[in-house]
Amino acid sequence: MNAEIIGVGSELLLGQISNTDAQYLSRQLSSLGIDVYWHTVVGDNRDRLLRTLRIASDRSDIIITTGGLGPTMDDLSKETVATFLGLDLVLHQPSLERIRNHFSAMGRTMTKNNVKQAMFPKDSIILQNDIGTAPGAVMEANGKSYIVLPGPPSELQHMFDHYAFPYLKRKSGQGIYSRVLRIYGIGESAVEEMVKDLLVNQKNPTLAPLIGVGEVTLRITAKSSSPEEGEALIRPMEQEIEKRLGTAIYGFDEDRMESVVVNLLREKGRTLSVAESCTGGLVSNRITNVPGASDVLLEGCVTYSNQAKIARLGVSPKTLKTYGAVSRQTALEMAEGIRKTSKSDIGIATTGIAGPGGGSPQKPVGLVHIAIADQNGASAKELHLDGDRILIKNGAVMHLLNELRLYLLSLK
Amino acid sequence: MNAEIIGVGSELLLGQISNTDAQYLSRQLSSLGIDVYWHTVVGDNRDRLLRTLRIASDRSDIIITTGGLGPTMDDLSKETVATFLGLDLVLHQPSLERIRNHFSAMGRTMTKNNVKQAMFPKDSIILQNDIGTAPGAVMEANGKSYIVLPGPPSELQHMFDHYAFPYLKRKSGQGIYSRVLRIYGIGESAVEEMVKDLLVNQKNPTLAPLIGVGEVTLRITAKSSSPEEGEALIRPMEQEIEKRLGTAIYGFDEDRMESVVVNLLREKGRTLSVAESCTGGLVSNRITNVPGASDVLLEGCVTYSNQAKIARLGVSPKTLKTYGAVSRQTALEMAEGIRKTSKSDIGIATTGIAGPGGGSPQKPVGLVHIAIADQNGASAKELHLDGDRILIKNGAVMHLLNELRLYLLSLK
Numbered sequence: 006m007n008a009e010i011i012g013v014g015s016e017l018l019l020g021q022i023s024n025t026d027a028q029y030l031s032r033q034l035s036s037l038g039i040d041v042y043w044h045t046v047v048g049d050n051r052d053r054l055l056r057t058l059r060i061a062s063d064r065s066d067i068i069i070t071t072g073g074l075g076p077t078m079d080d081l082s083k084e085t086v087a088t089f090l091g092l093d094l095v096l097h098q099p100s101l102e103r104i105r106n107h108f109s110a111m112g113r114t115m116t117k118n119n120v121k122q123a124m125f126p127k128d129s130i131i132l133q134n135d136i137g138t139a140p141g142a143v144m145e146a147n148g149k150s151y152i153v154l155p156g157p158p159s160e161l162q163h164m165f166d167h168y169a170f171p172y173l174k175r176k177s178g179q180g181i182y183s184r185v186l187r188i189y190g191i192g193e194s195a196v197e198e199m200v201k202d203l204l205v206n207q208k209n210p211t212l213a214p215l216i217g218v219g220e221v222t223l224r225i226t227a228k229s230s231s232p233e234e235g236e237a238l239i240r241p242m243e244q245e246i247e248k249r250l251g252t253a254i255y256g257f258d259e260d261r262m263e264s265v266v267v268n269l270l271r272e273k274g275r276t277l278s279v280a281e282s283c284t285g286g287l288v289s290n291r292i293t294n295v296p297g298a299s300d301v302l303l304e305g306c307v308t309y310s311n312q313a314k315i316a317r318l319g320v321s322p323k324t325l326k327t328y329g330a331v332s333r334q335t336a337l338e339m340a341e342g343i344r345k346t347s348k349s350d351i352g353i354a355t356t357g358i359a360g361p362g363g364g365s366p367q368k369p370v371g372l373v374h375i376a377i378a379d380q381n382g383a384s385a386k387e388l389h390l391d392g393d394r395i396l397i398k399n400g401a402v403m404h405l406l407n408e409l410r411l412y413l414l415s416l417k
Numbered sequence: 418m419n420a421e422i423i424g425v426g427s428e429l430l431l432g433q434i435s436n437t438d439a440q441y442l443s444r445q446l447s448s449l450g451i452d453v454y455w456h457t458v459v460g461d462n463r464d465r466l467l468r469t470l471r472i473a474s475d476r477s478d479i480i481i482t483t484g485g486l487g488p489t490m491d492d493l494s495k496e497t498v499a500t501f502l503g504l505d506l507v508l509h510q511p512s513l514e515r516i517r518n519h520f521s522a523m524g525r526t527m528t529k530n531n532v533k534q535a536m537f538p539k540d541s542i543i544l545q546n547d548i549g550t551a552p553g554a555v556m557e558a559n560g561k562s563y564i565v566l567p568g569p570p571s572e573l574q575h576m577f578d579h580y581a582f583p584y585l586k587r588k589s590g591q592g593i594y595s596r597v598l599r600i601y602g603i604g605e606s607a608v609e610e611m612v613k614d615l616l617v618n619q620k621n622p623t624l625a626p627l628i629g630v631g632e633v634t635l636r637i638t639a640k641s642s643s644p645e646e647g648e649a650l651i652r653p654m655e656q657e658i659e660k661r662l663g664t665a666i667y668g669f670d671e672d673r674m675e676s677v678v679v680n681l682l683r684e685k686g687r688t689l690s691v692a693e694s695c696t697g698g699l700v701s702n703r704i705t706n707v708p709g710a711s712d713v714l715l716e717g718c719v720t721y722s723n724q725a726k727i728a729r730l731g732v733s734p735k736t737l738k739t740y741g742a743v744s745r746q747t748a749l750e751m752a753e754g755i756r757k758t759s760k761s762d763i764g765i766a767t768t769g770i771a772g773p774g775g776g777s778p779q780k781p782v783g784l785v786h787i788a789i790a791d792q793n794g795a796s797a798k799e800l801h802l803d804g805d806r807i808l809i810k811n812g813a814v815m816h817l818l819n820e821l822r823l824y825l826l827s828l829k
Contacts, residue, residue, distance in 0.1 A: 015625065018453045020443030021597075021636070024436050027458070031432030041430045042465060046439070046456035053454060060472060077609065077626075078617075116606065159804065197489075213427070224433065279698075279719070285705025286691075286698035289719040293697025296773050296806055304725035307691070307701040307717030309710075313759065317716065317729070347725065361708050392571075394708055 006177055007040040009065035011057055013073040013082045014156060015048040026071040026154075026161050033165060037173055038180040038228065039067065049079045051088075058089045066149055067173070072156030074139035076118040083125070083142065083153050090146045092126035100131060100140045107138050132168040136160045143172060150176070182235025183226040184243055187256040189407050196221045199249050203242060210238050212246075220255075220262075220403070255410060262406045263291040269413040270301035270351075277409075278347035279305035280318050280339040282330065283357035283373055287402050303349045308339070318342030329368070331356050336374035337383045344378045352378040353409055357388070359397045371397055375405040377412055418589055420451050421477035423469055424458040425485040425494045426568060438483040438566075438573050445577060449585055450592045450640065451479065461491040463500075470501045478561055479585070484568030486551035488530040495537070495554065495565050502558045504538035512543060512552045519550050544580040548572045555584060562588070594647025595638040596655055599668040601819050608633050611661050615654060622650050624658075632667075632674075632815070667822060674818045675703040681825040682713035682763075689821075690759035691717040692730050692751040694742065695769035695785060699814050715761045720751070730754030741780070743768050748786035749795045756790045764790040765821055769800070771809045783809055787817040789824055 010027045017024055027044045034041050043065065047057045061068045073082030087094055101123035108115040122139045125131060132141035132152075137160040144151045152169055154161050188196055196214060197204065200223065203212045210227035223246060227238035247254060256265045270277055279288045279302070289305035292298050306317045311330055314320040319342040320335060328334040336356050344352025357373025364370035371392075376385040386408060390400040422439045429436055439456045446453050455477065459469045473480045485494030499506055513535035520527040534551045537543060544553035544564075549572040556563045564581055566573050600608055608626060609616065612635065615624045622639035635658060639650035659666060668677045682689055691700045691714070701717035704710050718729045723742055726732040731754040732747060740746040748768050756764025769785025776782035783804075788797040798820060802812040 012456070017440075017456065018443055019447050019636070020440045020445075020453075021634075023440040024456070028429075028432045028435040031430055033432075035431050041432075042460060042462075043469075044424070044429065044436070044456070044458035048454060050454075056476075057455075064468075076606070079625075116610070159808070222433075224431075281698075281701075284702075285710070285714075286693075286701025286703075286717055286719070287705075289693075289698025290696075290702040290810075293699075293719070293721070293771075294807060294810070298697070299721045302697075302719075303722050304729065305698055305717075305719030306729075307698070307705070307714075307719075309705070310715050313716035316758075317718075346728075359705075395706060398702075398706070 006038075006066050007042050008034050008067035008069060009043040009045065009061045010041065011054075011061060011068065011070045012044065012046040013049065013054060013070050014046075015050075015079075017046045017072075018048050025158055026156065029158065029162055030069060030071070030154075030165060033170060034173070035181050035183075037170070037177045039173065039177050049073060049081060051081055051085055054081070054085045055089055058086065062089075062147075062149060067152065067176075068149060069152045069154060071154050071161060074122065074141065074153060074155045076116075076121055076138070080121075086144060086151050086153055087126050090126070090144060090151065092144065094124040095127055096120070097123050097125045097129075097131055097140075100125070103133070103140070104138045130172065132164050134160055134164055135167070136163050141169070143169070180230070180232070180235065181226060181228055182232060182239060183224055184239050185258050186223045186225070186243070186246060186250075186254050187260055188221045188223065188250060188253050189255045189262065189403065191221065191250070191253050193221045196223070196250070200246060203245065207242075210242055212242065252411060252414060255407065261291075261295075262403055262410070264295045266406050266410050266413070267292060267295040267298050267301055269410060271297075273413055273416050275301070275350040275413070275416075276303050277301055277351050277353065278303045278343045278349040280343035280352065280354040281305065281307050282309060282314070282339070282355060283359045284355040284398050284401050284405075285309070285359075287398050288353070288355065288405060291402055291406070303347045304343075306343060314339065314342075318346065331358055331368050331372060331374065333374050333376075333385045333387060336376035336385045337378070340376035340378035340383045340385075350379065351409070351412075352383075353405055354378075355401050355405060357397070357401060359394045361394060373397070373401040373404075375401060375408060377409060379412075418451050418478050419454050420446050420479035420481060421455045421457065421473045422453065423466075423473060423480065423482045424456070425461065425466060425482050426458075427460040427462075427491075429458045429484075430460050437570055438568065441570065441574055442481060442483070442577065445582060446585070447593050447595075449582070449589045451585065451589050461485060461493060463493055463497055466493070466497045467501055470498065474501075474559075474561060479564065479588075480561065481564045481566060483566050483573060486534065486553065486565060486567045488528070488533055488550070492533075492551075498556060498563050498565055499538050502538070502556060502563065504556065506536040507539055508532070509535050509537050509541075509543055509552075512537070515545070515552070516550045542584065544576050546572055546576055547579070548575050553581070555581070592642065592644070592647065593638060593640055594644060594651060595636055596651050597670050598635045598637070598655070598658060598662075598666050599672055600633045600635065600662060600665050601667045601674065601815065603633065603662070603665050605633050608635070608662070612658060615657065619654075622654055624654065664823060664826060667819065673707075674815060674822070676707045678818050678822050678825070679704060679707040679710050679713055681822060683709075685825055685828050687713070687762040687825070687828075688715050689713055689763050689765065690715045690755045690761040692755035692764065692766040693717065693719050694721060694726070694751070694767060695771045696767040696810050696813050696817075697721070697771075699810050700765070700767065700817060703814055703818070715759045716755075718755060726751065726754075730758065743770055743780050743784060743786065745786050745788075745797045745799060748788035748797045749790070752788035752790035752795045752797075762791060763821070763824075764795075765817060766790075767813050767817060769809070769813060771806045773806060785809070785813040785816075787813060787820060789820060791824075
């Protein structure tokens with residue numbers, strides 16, 4: 006069974022937004038063992054959408070549209086799919102009630118154009134929208150399923166997971182099971198070299214490398230009829246890769262560097278505090294994105310100015326004068342300072358030049374010092390990062406969190 | 418003239434990455450007055466890519482593929498386009514030299530499989546890759562242009578801007594000019610209601626609404642042969658919308674809420690400091706993403722624990738005991754505290770429950786207090802936000818930055 010995802014919306018073709026809906030659905034469909042062979046994006050244009058539906062119907066079993074379910078004239082996905090299938094729209098009273106309630110819960114009155122959102126072909130399976138107003142639907146015809154979903158990602162994801170996923174699970178038999186290994190600190194081609202023999206000559210499971218922003222991932226994928234069998238197929242290859250790459254593998258599947266670090270801090274019973282200059286709050290922000298981060302993170306200081314470095318962290322004015330704010334010495338004193346003033350077990354720090362301004366031949370844009378302090382002292386590392394301000398901030402944070410991870414792993 | 422973008426890569430169909438290349442190219446093509454009517458994504462599969470090329474050739478003038486130019490067996494975009502056009506590949510010596518130099522610059526030796534990247538149909542226009550190894554190419558046939566570009570976004574963007582853009586500019590005559598108006602604090606349907614008459618009955622310029630995360634945007638688009646004429650077409654509609662929406666328009670085009678705030682702080686000659694609890698550093702991070710933020714941001718404190726709120730900000734233990742950490746009173750004292758201790762003109766603060774844990778019937782997940790303090794005192798606002806931890810953090814930050822913007826606008 007294979008599926009095609011049709012994104013409907015001129016904003017996608019104008020590049021105003023990225024097609025994250027297709028990404029989300031692709032992952033979910035893959036976990037159901039449904040192959041996705043095509044994504045298509047088409048504008049809010051009836052004729053071109055009809056052409057797209059014709060092509061999709063020729064080559065795919067499940068056709069999913071995203072977007073174009075709203076109340077405005079531009080929203081024509083559902084209407085066009087119905088036209089394509091030769092079906093009329095009729096009012097679905099329960100959906101109209103839900104939409105009306107949604108408006109009154111927000112203290113607003115439903116405007117007339119919203120009625121359109123409650124109109125469906127007679128035999129559709131209605132997919133309830135618990136987040137917004139536009140319901141989705143499944144229409145079955147000629148042995149194929151046409152699923153129309155709303156465009157806003159939060160609505161689409163909730164609706165798919167709760168109402169479309171169970172429908173598709175019933176239709177599909179076999180599953181695809183996969184494990185993603187997340188690697189930091191080794192380049193893509195070096196990783197590929199290290200697992201070259203596993204990349205070829207493998208049928209089930211298969212192995213595929215993928216380069217991300219500042220990390221490389223390997224995905225092991227097995228086809229099987231049960232999760233247990235899938236796991237049994239995946240496990241030996243996973244162990245082999247772990248043997249070869251060791252601690253360069255920082256996490257699995259949906260792990261993020263920050264969630265791995267928060268878990269390690271909790272496991273090792275250590276508390277953390279953060280002093281940031283050039284990363285400007287990104288270290289704290291990433292860590293506090295992890296639910297329960299408050300168990301291990303005591304506090305963070307964004308000390309942009311020298312004055313703040315002195316007052317908040319106790320960095321010595323002499324150090325700042327002698328070596329400058331962007332220096333190994335300042336990074337060390339920042340890490341030690343935040344550790345002491347916050348009474349945490351570990352203090353970490355960043356100081357550098359994120360650009361675009363502020364660089365010099367001696368201290369160019371991209372120079373960042375990171376440091377980690379504990380009860381035994383502090384150590385620092387000098388980084389030279391490429392890219393714009395945002396990339397440099399992100400690169401410094403990934404490096405620092407990875408160093409912290411390796412430090413935590415080394416603790417007994 | 419119209420274009421179609423074909424993303425090639427199984428990682429797109431598995432949902433491992435989002436098709437940001439199509440988004441980038443769409444924006445650039447739109448600025449050239451080239452209509453993009455379709456995006457397609459297809460896997461690393463020769464037969465399906467051939468089918469896709471056949472469909473694209475039937476309906477589009479310019480066919481751009483992204484991805485599949487690398488050295489591995491899976492990389493088959495260029496080979497398949499050549500097959501489709503009936504062209505043979507020959508070695509392009511200058512490209513081979515560049516690739517060899519690229520490797521030696523990184524202190525590595527070029528492996529044999531990389532030679533594949535320097536093979537092109539004889540009459541191709543080679544698009545140099547200044548960032549990575551795989552060059553791109555333009556192949557012209559049957560009055561259509563086939564452009565193959567690499568997948569990694571940094572390589573694609575640099576190559577497109579420097580080598581493909583000039584080629585396409587020569588081919589295209591007319592340009593599309595647009596202005597995006599960014600709106601905060603009014604819902605999508607209310608905005609649409611306010612500009613309904615401008616949405617219909619307009620040919621040039623046209624107006625289109627777009628809902629983003631926590632904001633609504635309106636895009637005015639004019640077709641014209643010069644930037645001046647485009648501007649003259651856009652300006653009257655823009656002024657009309659400004660008259661209707663007033664300060665709900667927070668910015669234009671690539672403006673972000675944080676860049677608007679940093680500019681206003683600079684304009685008004687005010688310095689800022691930030692005290693964060695539930696937003697965990699995101700306020701500081703967003704502000705420090707703006708180049709030159711160090712001119713106006715003195716410092717930030719992420720005070721997760723009560724102890725840190727007391728020690729760093731001088732929040733009174735009695736306030737914390739009587740009203741709790743998540744309260745209007747605590748938010749006010751945090752904003753006043755960070756202002757005083759950092760000696761900034763303005764202090765802002767957040768405290769709330771980002772979830773998923775930590776909620777109660779009295780103080781549910783999504784409750785956030787935000788506050789702003791200046792020399793005359795402090796004011797606070799209570800928010801009730803929906804969504805997961807990340808959405809709640811983002812929602813609180815957008816609200817707070819918008820309040821700060823309105824405050825700054827009110828200053829003489």
